[in-house]
Amino acid sequence: MARRWTLAIVTATCGVVVLVAQLRAGLPVVGGVEFLIFLVLALLLSPWAFPRSVGAAMAQRASAADGQPIVYWRPGCRYCLHLRFSLGRLARRAHWVDIWHDPAGAAAVRAITGGNETVPTVVLGGQAVVNPDRAWLRERLRPS
Template identity: 40%
Template sequence: MVVPKGQQPRREREWGFAMADGTAHEGGSGDNDGGMVVYWRPGCPYCMKLRLRLRFSGLTYTEVNIWRNPDAAAFVRSVADGNETVPTVTVAGRAMVNPSKRRITDAVRSHAPHLLPDAKNT
């Protein structure tokens, strides 16, 4: 998607809070603020499965559709050996290609504990 200069890009859904801007991955890390980003594409059964599991996890994260965001697709290719392998997830700037929910949860505990559901209530 090409966004004309001066206009806002399409917004992607952030689970847990308000909407997040689709350009949140600029700088290459996927999440400069220590957050979590799930890169996905429509029709991907692995993405559907992981996204469903994450929605029930209580974790805070942003979803980015790589078919609607060329910069996101380029980022995924940069961490997936040139392929657009999804789901790709970043946690505090650490990329994981096709991770399990357990691997994501472990990464959040280690590198971004503020994203855990318990951390929101403290």
């Protein structure tokens, strides 16, 4: 669980260090702005930037029932973050599996990618796509 938050915590801690340094230098406004920038980055690198993750088994059952894709991801992955924000509200329609939180999800990705944990990996209708084209995924998430 802590592994999921490591990058966000380190980023926020760096923000605190920068804030203290700027306060000691007599620059509270600069320190405050820089601290806010670090907090925004920490939020983007945290699991909170993504829709609620489910386990791989639950995602597979749900995907079989509703036909929506499964997106395997991990916190701190810039490609996952880029994919997530390019999807906008449509991201909520997919089933998101955090491979750092779910060992079965990590195993599923390794099986797809030949032993690597390359994310984002999307599975839809038995077809797996590693680092998918955002337009392709958006099209599949749009309501019919």
